Amino acid sequence: MSELKLMKGNEALAEAAIRAGCDAYFGYPITPQSEVLEYLSREAEARTGMTVLQAESEIASINMVYGAAGTGKKIMTSSSSPGISLMQEGISYIACAELPCLIVNVNRGGPGLGTIQPAQSDYFQSVKGGGHGDYRLIVLAPSTVQEMSDFVKLSFELAFKYRNPVMILTDGALGQMMEKVEFFEQQPREDIITGWETIGKPDDRPSNVITSLHIQPDKMEQINIHLQKKYKEIEENEIRVEMIDCEDADYIITGYGLVARICQKAAQMAREKGLKVGVIRPITLFPFPYETYFNIADKVKGILDVEMNAGQMVEDVTLAVKGKIPVEFYGRMGGMVPTPEEILEALEQKIIGGAK
Amino acid sequence: MNEKALIDDEHYENTTLRDTTVIQPENIVYEKPKTLKDADFHYCPGCAHSVVHRLIAEVIEEMGIQSEVIGVAPVGCAVFAYNYLDVDMTEAAHGRASAVATGIKRVLPDKYVFSYQGDGDLAAIGTGETIHTCNRGENILFIFINNGIYGMTGGQMAPTTLPGMKSTTSPFGRDVSTMGNPLKITELIAALPGTYYVTRQAVFKPGLVRKTKKAIQKGFELQKDKKGTCFIEVVANCPSNWKMTPLESNHWLEENMLPFYQLGDIKTPNGSNN
Numbered sequence: 001m002s003e004l005k006l007m008k009g010n011e012a013l014a015e016a017a018i019r020a021g022c023d024a025y026f027g028y029p030i031t032p033q034s035e036v037l038e039y040l041s042r043e044a045e046a047r048t049g050m051t052v053l054q055a056e057s058e059i060a061s062i063n064m065v066y067g068a069a070g071t072g073k074k075i076m077t078s079s080s081s082p083g084i085s086l087m088q089e090g091i092s093y094i095a096c097a098e099l100p101c102l103i104v105n106v107n108r109g110g111p112g113l114g115t116i117q118p119a120q121s122d123y124f125q126s127v128k129g130g131g132h133g134d135y136r137l138i139v140l141a142p143s144t145v146q147e148m149s150d151f152v153k154l155s156f157e158l159a160f161k162y163r164n165p166v167m168i169l170t171d172g173a174l175g176q177m178m179e180k181v182e183f184f185e186q187q188p189r190e191d192i193i194t195g196w197e198t199i200g201k202p203d204d205r206p207s208n209v210i211t212s213l214h215i216q217p218d219k220m221e222q223i224n225i226h227l228q229k230k231y232k233e234i235e236e237n238e239i240r241v242e243m244i245d246c247e248d249a250d251y252i253i254t255g256y257g258l259v260a261r262i263c264q265k266a267a268q269m270a271r272e273k274g275l276k277v278g279v280i281r282p283i284t285l286f287p288f289p290y291e292t293y294f295n296i297a298d299k300v301k302g303i304l305d306v307e308m309n310a311g312q313m314v315e316d317v318t319l320a321v322k323g324k325i326p327v328e329f330y331g332r333m334g335g336m337v338p339t340p341e342e343i344l345e346a347l348e349q350k351i352i353g354g355a356k
Numbered sequence: 357m358n359e360k361a362l363i364d365d366e367h368y369e370n371t372t373l374r375d376t377t378v379i380q381p382e383n384i385v386y387e388k389p390k391t392l393k394d395a396d397f398h399y400c401p402g403c404a405h406s407v408v409h410r411l412i413a414e415v416i417e418e419m420g421i422q423s424e425v426i427g428v429a430p431v432g433c434a435v436f437a438y439n440y441l442d443v444d445m446t447e448a449a450h451g452r453a454s455a456v457a458t459g460i461k462r463v464l465p466d467k468y469v470f471s472y473q474g475d476g477d478l479a480a481i482g483t484g485e486t487i488h489t490c491n492r493g494e495n496i497l498f499i500f501i502n503n504g505i506y507g508m509t510g511g512q513m514a515p516t517t518l519p520g521m522k523s524t525t526s527p528f529g530r531d532v533s534t535m536g537n538p539l540k541i542t543e544l545i546a547a548l549p550g551t552y553y554v555t556r557q558a559v560f561k562p563g564l565v566r567k568t569k570k571a572i573q574k575g576f577e578l579q580k581d582k583k584g585t586c587f588i589e590v591v592a593n594c595p596s597n598w599k600m601t602p603l604e605s606n607h608w609l610e611e612n613m614l615p616f617y618q619l620g621d622i623k624t625p626n627g628s629n630n
């Protein structure tokens with residue numbers, strides 16, 4: 001039986017982790033996502049026996065995740081931008097060792113210590129690898145509190161399907177705001193042992209080793225080729241994108257996460273003025289829906305990309321349309337959130353004005 | 357060890373040098389533990405790492421716990437520990453082995469979990485993880501190889517390098533006024549309530565080898581109590597980077613390392629210290 005509740009995004013995400021049958025959470029407090037650790041500390045152990053541990057740092061958290069994920073259990077951590085920067089070495093190890101796990105990044109404004117207000121300035125460090133080496137996380141971008149819950153379950157499914165770390169990339173506003181959310185049913189905590197896990201070596205198999213070290217370059221190249229093949233497969237199978245009022249659109253506004261909702265409002269206002277505007281919202285940032293943009297470029301006159309940063313996803317949108325139509329950018333930075341009015345004005349000036 | 361040397365050949369597949377025909381079952385008085393893989397150690401001749409690996413394997417075999425053990429390898433000369441120890445293992449990032457071991461132990465509390473770390477790994481880059489793992493009293497076993505040097509990267513100064521001792525980054529000897537004093541991390545963590553059994557051993561003499569083996573066995577056995585962290589420091593040699601023969605390095609260790617890093621139990625479950 002599903003339940004309807006009014007909840008903060010961070011708490012909905014934590015509740016969903018318990019319900020998804022997550023086995024352990026390791027984390028370190030940082031605003032604007034500390035509610036995840038707090039909620040789990042209160043609720044998790046008594047309800048499902050889930051382990052919750054406050055580590056001494058994000059470096060320790062991600063390495064605890066690495067160790068625990070190697071046992072084949074459902075493991076997660078969460079943090080916000082500066083903490084994610086600290087985790088990057090560990091994430092690189094996890095990606096190379098192909099361990100399933102969930103990492104949540106509740107993005108705040110930077111660079112540096114920055115601000116605790118929402119931002120999308122971690123698009124690059126989340127979507128393009130982030131740490132050293134060629135690797136990718138599967139990155140999901142929720143735009144509602146409902147999706148903060150739903151994507152936890154989806155993340156674990158994808159993480160285990162591809163033996164790849166998954167990141168939920170959200171922001172301080174979604175983490176903090178309250179909305180109604182309908183929860184999925186409690187899933188059992190169960191071990192699905194498929195053979196690669198480090199859980200103790202029985203007599204009938206060789207020892208399992210989790211490592212990212214392949215010191216001979218030809219072997220390391222083979223590991224890279226294998227990873228790239230897997231990422232290709234993910235690109236072929238897992239693209240998720242929402243298209244709103246795009247059928248008759250002359251112009252597109254695009255953005256991910258919370259911004260996509262503000263874009264929707266701006267598109268609505270545009271339609272009231274007689275302008276046919278649609279919205280494209282990528283749900284998976286890796287894999288990125290390049291084809292969606294490429295195809296729509298034959299039907300529309302221009303795309304306005306809106307982000308809470310200095311312009312990061314816009315590089316992918318620009319790549320996607322291959323020069324067929326103009327792509328312009330509008331962004332706010334440092335924790336500022338764009339208004340629908342600002343977006344409409346930018347659309348009129350940069351795209352509609354420019355396309356005449 | 358030299359990282360580059362490992363790239364050269366099919367090191368681990370090379371078993372052609374072993375001639376099994378001369379070994380008859382009735383002649384065998386000493387064998388490789390079954391918990392050691394059939395691979396030649398990459399360690400330099402006379403290096404303490406190989407001795408300690410063997411002891412861990414012997415203890416695991418004798419306790420009959422091979423299927424219950426998960427080990428964590430460091431970044432350091434022992435990075436390939438999983439090529440020798442025939443147990444499930446995870447290779448951690450530099451310094452993070454005890455956080456990785458914490459993650460494993462927290463989700464598999466009834467398994468035996470150990471981390472194997474060098475002095476740079478455990479007492480420099482991983483100091484935070486070491487202290488907090490011990491402070492939480494994680495029910496894991498640390499095996500800490502203190503050779504006073506960064507072996508793997510070619511002999512740079514370690515946090516444990518003795519005053520006046522030369523390394524490639526203290527070429528005129530460690531000057532404590534600018535480089536700090538050697539860190540006795542073992543005494544430091546022994547002061548934490550979370551640690552249960554803390555001892556310092558060495559393996560350069562047969563009697564000491566037997567003592568170290570006993571300590572390792574105790575470290576594994578005490579995990580069953582779930583009463584805190586077990587921590588075994590092994591004062592070790594690094595003949596290659598100390599620029600000595602194995603024998604010279606053992607003498608040097610005895611004369612120079614042991615007065616500073618004194619052997620013996622520092623903390624035991626029944627409270628006795630020495």
Ligand SMILES: Cc1ncc(C[n+]2csc(CCOP(=O)(O)OP(=O)(O)O)c2C)c(N)n1
Nearest residue numbers: 431432433450474475476477505506507508
């Ligand atoms: C983040 C990071 N920094 C530096 C290194 C390079 N590095 C590899 S091993 C090592 C020191 C190892 O010394 P120690 O822990 O004493 O082990 P030993 O080789 O002496 O047994 C260093 C600095 C690394 N691999 N990763």
Ligand code: SF4
Nearest residue numbers: 357400403433507594
């Ligand atoms: S002697 Fe030194 S360099 Fe050689 S394997 Fe041992 S610790 Fe490493």
Ligand SMILES: [Mg+2]
Nearest residue numbers: 474475505507
């Ligand atoms: Mg060393």
